[in-house]
Amino acid sequence: MKRYDAIVIGAGHNGLTAAAYLARAGLDVVVLERREAIGGAAISEERHPGFLYSSCSYVCSLLRAEIMRDLDLSKHGLRIIPYENSTVIARNGESLGFFHDPAKTRQSIARHSRRDADAYAEFNRDLYRQCRMIRPLLLETPPDPTSFRLRDIKGLRKLQKAFAQLGEDGLAQAMQFWTMSCGDFLDRYFESELLKGSLAGNSIIGTALGPYSPGSAYVLLHHVMGDLDGHVGAWGFAVGGMGAVSDALAGAAREHGAEIRTGAEVEQLIVRGGRVEGVALAGGEEIHAARVVSNLDVKRTYNRLVAPSDLPGDFLEAVNNFKIRGSSGKLNIALDRLPEFPALASEPLLQRGGILISESMEYLERGYDDWKNGLWSREPFLDITIPTHYDPTMAPPGKHYMSVFVQYVPPTLADGPWTPEKRDAFGKTVLDTIELYSPGFRDIVLDCWVRTPADIENEVGLTEGNIFQGELTLDQLLFNRPVPGYAQYRGPLAGLYMCGSSTHPGGGVMGAPGANAAREILHDAKIRRAA
Amino acid sequence: MTGAVTKGGRYDVAVVGGGHNGLVAAALAARAGRSVVVLEAGPRLGGMATLGPRNGGFDSAGAAHLIDGLSPALVQSLELQRHGLQFAVSTLDDVALLPGGELLVVSGRDPEATRRSIGRFSPRDAERFPEFEARLGRLSAALAPFLDRVPPTLRFEEWSERLEYLRLGWAMRRLGRRDMRDLLRIIGMNSFDLAEEVFETDALKGLIGFDSLLGNRFGPRSPNTVYTLLQRKAGTIAGRRGATALPKGGPAALIEALAASARAAGAEIRTEARVAEILVDNGRVNGLLLADGSEIDCRTVLSSAHPRTTLLELVGAGQLDADLVRGLRHARGEGGTAKVWLRLGALPDFGLSASDLGRSRLVFAPDLGFLERGHDAAKYGELPDRLAMEIALPGLADEHQLGSESKPVVSVTLANVPYRLRNRDDAQLKQALVQRTTAALADLAPGSGETIEAVEALTPKEVEAATGAPGGHWHHLETGLDQTYLLRPAPGLAQYRTPIQGLWLCGAGSHPGGGVTGRPGANAARAALAAAKTGR
Amino acid sequence: MTDSHSLPLAPGAVLEPTPFHGRTAALNLVNAWERWQGHTTVTTFLSPEDEYFATRTAASLYDVSPMLKYRIAGPGAEAMLDRMFTRDVTKLKPGRCLYGPWCDGKGRVIEEGTLFRESAESFRLNAAEPQLHWLDACAYGFEATLEEVTEEIAGLALQGPLSKQVLGDLGLAEAAALPFFGLGRFGFEGGEIEVSRTGFTGDLGYELWIAPDRAERLWDRLMAVADPRYLRPMGSRALDVLRIEAGHILVNVEYVGANHALRDSQTRTPDGLGLGWAVDLRKPGYFNGRRAIEAERAAGGPKRRLVGLDVEGRKPAHGAWLYAGRREVGQVTSACWSPVLKRNIALATVEAAYAEPGRVLNAEIYYVKEVTQGRVDARATVVEPRFYQPAHRRG
Structure with missing residues (x-):
């Protein structure tokens, strides 16, 4: 019977990244995907004739350029087009635009507050300083601060240096930044509620924190530390939808010899003598390998695939204490034509980028309060994009695809689990909200596919439908992610690795967890690929 | 300004503010042989600790009805016991009040009683509780020594600073791998998650949540609240870590002991001596100008006033760098805690005997959701319908504290109070606080509503007006992670030293923050004395 | 009304024209433009060398309208600016200007620029980078109001050895007689013009400040009196050399x-930029960065x-x-x-x-x-x- 060098469970973008790196280093790799399609949450699906939806993840920024280059993803069809602006629109017809051109952004902010326009440059500088510190750490394995191993001490030294280079002021700022709330951080610079609301949007996407929860400032950073074509903080569309990212990664993996099997649901791991030797599929088939890499989140990996008796009790407890909270929903909408946003009448091009509904800090905070009480936000934060402005292949000529990301949506509701009726009601809340900003919007909707956290969990297999496979709070970052002492892509079982977004540096179609995990596996296997 | 400048005396050290931190600083400086004067603006000493109701005959009531975290080293070195400090109760029981009259008792004196009480709700939690206490005890003990030390700066190039970081690192390492990992994980967490990870009993979780946010404007879901809980646990009172005690004679007696200790060492204490200005000449302190026009001649000033009052009002923004001023202005410190005192005609029936009632700290915070919803209301400037509160009847264990008519005084500390009610004035807030508290009392101690003879309340704005601390915050500034240790009160000011040579911050706005601990005063005084010795 | 499936390709203007744009555009023979603080400005009209030599030999006109301008006013304005600038602003009399740096608390230069004292309680600050956020920080504790007036004032630099005569020809003899770093308001064409004896070329020169709606009139008048002389409109390329x-x-x-x-x-720090001369440690008041600058000097300089x-x-x-x-x-x-x-x-x-x-x-x-x-x-x-x-x- 064939024995592989490595089995990757789950063909999400991180699993595919890990597989591609491992195959490229010469390992014999098989990727096992439960669903019929690969991609996990980075997937494009035709759910309405002629329309291609980026079903879950919808924009791209964090995907590391190193991975694009190492795996030659452009050769496998990946093209990412940065969108050049974004905007927040208000019910009173006002808007505020963030443009590729700083002067234009300044003008736009100055219409709301001249002080804020001046402060924005300093805000950007301060944020970018933090980005500069964190970015080099993304493709590093987090060091264990309790360890005396040379690797860890070197890693800690590197971490310390990254901080120390900030200088005295920058360091104080960094310490505050990592611990304070996004709201307090923004209040230091700005007075315009619309400006603060739009910037705070980045601090709550995918996160079960309010903008005034301490720690939310870091999440803001997580959303602006990506870069495209040299522009830090820029976001872009993948041509063909986010599935194109997964397809390109799969192409790279296959090119290097990896095998990808869909419809292959892993039921459990085969553990012998504390060592993982392979997997058993739902149909009973067993596949053996020297090591297994799980793209699943840490809870699914250890709670579902391994018998508790094979794991140390305190480790299992720590896994259960890892916070993975569903807080986001998604609407994919097929449109008969472009919607009209009166607030953008004077700057119609702003429609080409992200359109935020985020009236003020209180608007977001109250949305969070609803979530805490087991309700979807009555007035939700929306991140709207219309990728067909850039990529006409995603809809029939003249028609458009709109993606609407919704925050906050609870994984289960105060009055019980999600039902189709509740899902419809949730969808109606969102459409009604859009209608407030785009009168007549409903009339151009051809199809609307509503996805609750429960739907995302059931279809994609993300626990609670959390898009990051775990909250990005201070207690779950770096050496704490996912479990203190197990932050280096390995768990307590020999031969079992983690490569999903539950691991450092977290979610957001970065590919970094997959690449980092592959590097650790190759380190253990003592394989060093010639550059 | 013209007119005769009257001489107010010449001293080595002047202390601004006669709160407990000011008195501690004064006593330490006097014991080190310095001539010291304490200048208190108001008619009484004690600052926020002894701030009481002005009407209603609540003689010795003070805002700080219970004391936790008073530094034992200070009690010893200032000989506070010789100067009259006694504890009526050294370890109070925590009693969680529940709607419907049920009680959950956590007794620091009697672990078995605690186990039984929790066991009635959940045997599992009863088993887990001792380990949880021990765990927090170990982690907070690692932090505790740093409460008595000057925080380091972020100038890594200096060896003294590196040494302090090594000390901190070593304290963590000494915890052992398991506890160190635990500490590094939970220190940034919220008390909601921590309590949920361990326990299933709502009342117990509510109690933990309440202790994690009292004094601050947090909900249990606010990250940082585990840190504030640990800091509370790190305090030691009457030899017991994390305990709460009741001084005989109330907070006023503690203040008297501090004042007596300071006086005995030669310090002069003046009340109704308002400092109008800290005189600065060429970047260094050159005396104090009092509101009555007199001048104090001194080169070292320790100010226990709010950092903003000290630097922006008494010194003036113009003497400071604008970025430092900006940092100070951004420090969060709007109060979220209020007080209500009630005098009752009869002992309230909380389901506890008079003697138990006298040595208990009653907490109404039935579950974490309750606390979080209260926080949600307060953050929008609304007053929650039902308030989380801490209730004490200090007079029962301490005859000195009985009301003037020997009737029980119920001292209530309210959490989740907005600093400002949206679209309402402070009088309306005050009225609402009284109404909410009496209603809660009638509910929690049936029959007590009819016996209320007098009620007084104290809002954050009143604390602000009475003490001059902008925001009227108990700790002067919030004690979240972003405003703690070397970031407290603001970057660049965490070593008690200010840019004005000879001027030191010694109040609750400095590390380690509020509560009647005396630590900011002691740390600042020691730093100032050491600096004077080395000439800087 | 947008089309059903596409958006118009011409968005709203990214760059604003300056108040002189109507005139400079007509003379910009090589269409050489560049951006300056959100405005379209001229790189060169035809020949940078010609524009340069006009300045060194006769006179030139350079549009400085995009310069950021802030008005600081009120009874505490002087004290506020004295705390902000490293120079002694209390010695600056109405009708005078000063050039100098301002620093943060670490003594690092935030920017340097020209401060115009228009009256006892009103100043104007010209800067290259947005300063409102910092001015706001500096104003705390002082009785001073802040206002950005960039768009309210058009600016034109008249520089070169003949600039004094040109101003005289314009009927502004009084302005021409301003002392070095002097400032004054004068009647012009039935309105007012503010003139300062300042500039960036190192030559004899003035800067003229006028309401935007009268800017083109000023330009036309200048070009008219300049006709027999070697006066040229100038772009940024020549200015950089100057x-x-x-x-x-x-x-x-x-x-x-x-x-x-x-x-x-x-x-x-100011010393590191050769601006040590502009740091006045003798002035009685504290100023931002003073302690840091003193410490740097005590430690041997930058x-x-x-x-x-x-x-x-x-x-x-x-x-x-x-x-x-x-x-x-x-x-x-x-x-x-x-x-x-x-x-x-x-x-x-x-x-x-x-x-x-x-x-x-x-x-x-x-x-x-x-x-x-x-x-x-x-x-x-x-x-x-x-x-x-x-x-x-x-x-």
Whole structure:
């Protein structure tokens, strides 16, 4: 019977990244995907004739350029087009635009507050300083601060240096930044509620924190530390939808010899003598390998695939204490034509980028309060994009695809689990909200596919439908992610690795967890690929 | 300004503010042989600790009805016991009040009683509780020594600073791998998650949540609240870590002991001596100008006033760098805690005997959701319908504290109070606080509503007006992670030293923050004395 | 109304025209434009050399409208600005201007610029980078109001040896008689014009400030009286040469402002920029950065200093690395061939130990050699960074 060098469970973008790196280093790799399609949450699906939806993840920024280059993803069809602006629109017809051109952004902010326009440059500088510190750490394995191993001490030294280079002021700022709330951080610079609301949007996407929860400032950073074509903080569309990212990664993996099997649901791991030797599929088939890499989140990996008796009790407890909270929903909408946003009448091009509904800090905070009480936000934060402005292949000529990301949506509701009726009601809340900003919007909707956290969990297999496979709070970052002492892509079982977004540096179609995990596996296997 | 400048005396050290931190600083400086004067603006000493109701005959009531975290080293070195400090109760029981009259008792004196009480709700939690206490005890003990030390700066190039970081690192390492990992994980967490990870009993979780946010404007879901809980646990009172005690004679007696200790060492204490200005000449302190026009001649000033009052009002923004001023202005410190005192005609029936009632700290915070919803209301400037509160009847264990008519005084500390009610004035807030508290009392101690003879309340704005601390915050500034240790009160000011040579911050706005601990005063005084010795 | 499936390709204007745009556009024969603080401004009208020599020989007009302008007013304005500037603002009389830096608490220069005292309680500050956020921080505790007035005031620099005569011809003899760094308001064409004896060229010159709706009228009048003379509208390319010759530093070229610098190493203290003369430690009041500047001086001064370089050869030393022997000791920040001096000059930042005048360094200069890059090593002598200071400048 064939024995592989490595089995990757789950063909999400991180699993595919890990597989591609491992195959490229010469390992014999098989990727096992439960669903019929690969991609996990980075997937494009035709759910309405002629329309291609980026079903879950919808924009791209964090995907590391190193991975694009190492795996030659452009050769496998990946093209990412940065969108050049974004905007927040208000019910009173006002808007505020963030443009590729700083002067234009300044003008736009100055219409709301001249002080804020001046402060924005300093805000950007301060944020970018933090980005500069964190970015080099993304493709590093987090060091264990309790360890005396040379690797860890070197890693800690590197971490310390990254901080120390900030200088005295920058360091104080960094310490505050990592611990304070996004709201307090923004209040230091700005007075315009619309400006603060739009910037705070980045601090709550995918996160079960309010903008005034301490720690939310870091999440803001997580959303602006990506870069495209040299522009830090820029976001872009993948041509063909986010599935194109997964397809390109799969192409790279296959090119290097990896095998990808869909419809292959892993039921459990085969553990012998504390060592993982392979997997058993739902149909009973067993596949053996020297090591297994799980793209699943840490809870699914250890709670579902391994018998508790094979794991140390305190480790299992720590896994259960890892916070993975569903807080986001998604609407994919097929449109008969472009919607009209009166607030953008004077700057119609702003429609080409992200359109935020985020009236003020209180608007977001109250949305969070609803979530805490087991309700979807009555007035939700929306991140709207219309990728067909850039990529006409995603809809029939003249028609458009709109993606609407919704925050906050609870994984289960105060009055019980999600039902189709509740899902419809949730969808109606969102459409009604859009209608407030785009009168007549409903009339151009051809199809609307509503996805609750429960739907995302059931279809994609993300626990609670959390898009990051775990909250990005201070207690779950770096050496704490996912479990203190197990932050280096390995768990307590020999031969079992983690490569999903539950691991450092977290979610957001970065590919970094997959690449980092592959590097650790190759380190253990003592394989060093010639550059 | 013209007119005769009257001489107010010449001293080595002047202390601004006669709160407990000011008195501690004064006593330490006097014991080190310095001539010291304490200048208190108001008619009484004690600052926020002894701030009481002005009407209603609540003689010795003070805002700080219970004391936790008073530094034992200070009690010893200032000989506070010789100067009259006694504890009526050294370890109070925590009693969680529940709607419907049920009680959950956590007794620091009697672990078995605690186990039984929790066991009635959940045997599992009863088993887990001792380990949880021990765990927090170990982690907070690692932090505790740093409460008595000057925080380091972020100038890594200096060896003294590196040494302090090594000390901190070593304290963590000494915890052992398991506890160190635990500490590094939970220190940034919220008390909601921590309590949920361990326990299933709502009342117990509510109690933990309440202790994690009292004094601050947090909900249990606010990250940082585990840190504030640990800091509370790190305090030691009457030899017991994390305990709460009741001084005989109330907070006023503690203040008297501090004042007596300071006086005995030669310090002069003046009340109704308002400092109008800290005189600065060429970047260094050159005396104090009092509101009555007199001048104090001194080169070292320790100010226990709010950092903003000290630097922006008494010194003036113009003497400071604008970025430092900006940092100070951004420090969060709007109060979220209020007080209500009630005098009752009869002992309230909380389901506890008079003697138990006298040595208990009653907490109404039935579950974490309750606390979080209260926080949600307060953050929008609304007053929650039902308030989380801490209730004490200090007079029962301490005859000195009985009301003037020997009737029980119920001292209530309210959490989740907005600093400002949206679209309402402070009088309306005050009225609402009284109404909410009496209603809660009638509910929690049936029959007590009819016996209320007098009620007084104290809002954050009143604390602000009475003490001059902008925001009227108990700790002067919030004690979240972003405003703690070397970031407290603001970057660049965490070593008690200010840019004005000879001027030191010694109040609750400095590390380690509020509560009647005396630590900011002691740390600042020691730093100032050491600096004077080395000439800087 | 947008089309059903596409958006218009022409978005709203990114750059604003300046109040002189109608006139400068007509004269910009080579369509050479560049952006300046969100505005369209002229790089060169036709020939940078011609524009340069007009300034050094006769006079030129340069549109400075995009300069950011802030009005600071109120009974506490003087005290606020005195705390902000390193110079003594209390000594600045109404009707006078001063040039100087302002620093953060670490003594790092945020920017330098010109402060105009229009009256006892009203000042105008001209800056290159947005300052409202910082002004706001500085105003706390002072009775002063802040207002950005960039769009309310059009600015035109009239510079060159003949500028005084030109102003006289315009009927502004009084303005022409302003002392160096003087400021005044004068009647002009039935309205008002503000004139300051300031500029960025190092030559005799004035800056004219006028309401935007009267800007073109001012331009037309100037061009009319200039007709028989060698007066030229000028673009930024010529100005850059003029300012290097005069030794004027430029934010984001010689240094990065403390509030916008990503890296500490890109900031400078006043001493490091050769602005030590503008730090008044004798003034009684505290000013931002005073303690830090005093500490830096006590510790022996800045690690790096701005110097002028006299570079051998003809290749402008743009961005050249500077070596003392094999040790890399600094880098050129601005460089040009000086047409009036017929010399190759540069501004550079070098380690303090190599900054004394007379020190000879080696400049590693890269230049475009048709389609490839060429490299020369040239001797570069450290000199005072005031290459051209004509006597008539203050006359």
